Amino acid sequence: MDFIYPVQTDYFKDTGCGTGRFSVCACEFGASQIVGVDLSESVEVAFQNTRHLPNVLIVQADLFSMPLRPNFDYAFSVGVLHHTSVPSRAFTAVVNLVRRGGAVSAWVYGRENNGWIVNFVNPIRKHMTSRLPRSVLLALAYLMTIPLFLLLKGIYRPVGKYQSLNWLKKYLFYFDYLYFLSSFGFHEQAYIVFDHLVPVLAEYITQEDFKKWFTGNQMVNVVITHRHQMSWRGFGERP
Secondary structure, three states: OOOOOOOOOOEEEEEOOOOOHHHHHHHHHOOOEEEEEEOOOHHHHHHHHHOOOOOEEEEEOOHHHOOOOOOEEEEEEEOOHHHOOOHHHHHHHHHOOEEEEEEEEEEEEEOOOOHHHHHHHHHHHHHOHHHOOHHHHHHHHHHHHHHHHHHHHHHHHHHHHOHHHHHHHHHOOOHHHHHHHOOOOHHHHHHHHHHHHOOOOOOOEOHHHHHHHHHHOOOEEEEEEEEOOOEEEEEEEOO
């Protein structure tokens, strides 16, 4: 879970838990209690994926009107805030669920180095792919993944893996992130492509704006880092 760090706490809240993958990871981190929250019907899948874990509770709720008390030691949101109508307000809602002395982590799409997505992919997603039937879009994502999979496994993976080929990194587009994706199988890559094309809303956040989310909520010991040169992850404590 390099989306979030450093974390040493007991009472987790996973905001926008989706299928529950990160709630399961939180258990592996050693959290004694985890509450996963999502607005969508994915909570049904999250429940099935975590039902064997007695310390995980899955709740279906709106981030902007949470039925939870502000007594969490730690709350995190991975890949969710940038899909809300007002990302900064959504972040504040997460902060407000954490007790004094607690901490918050968030991972969001970065605007830096993503101009090609903001200017080209985003309009296509907004006006076309997000409006397609899910079954059609999933089929399209699989078709798009065929050349992507071959490219990543055939070029990006060897260049990143073998030291003798490392010198080629600087010539390869979007290397850090695409090398990371090369570690996934075909189906996982297809669902990642699908996830980029399906949202109705997707905001790309600058480092400056992302930092303001933390400082604007009077958080301390704030750490903002670039992940794969295409996204931002942040950590802060509530005084």
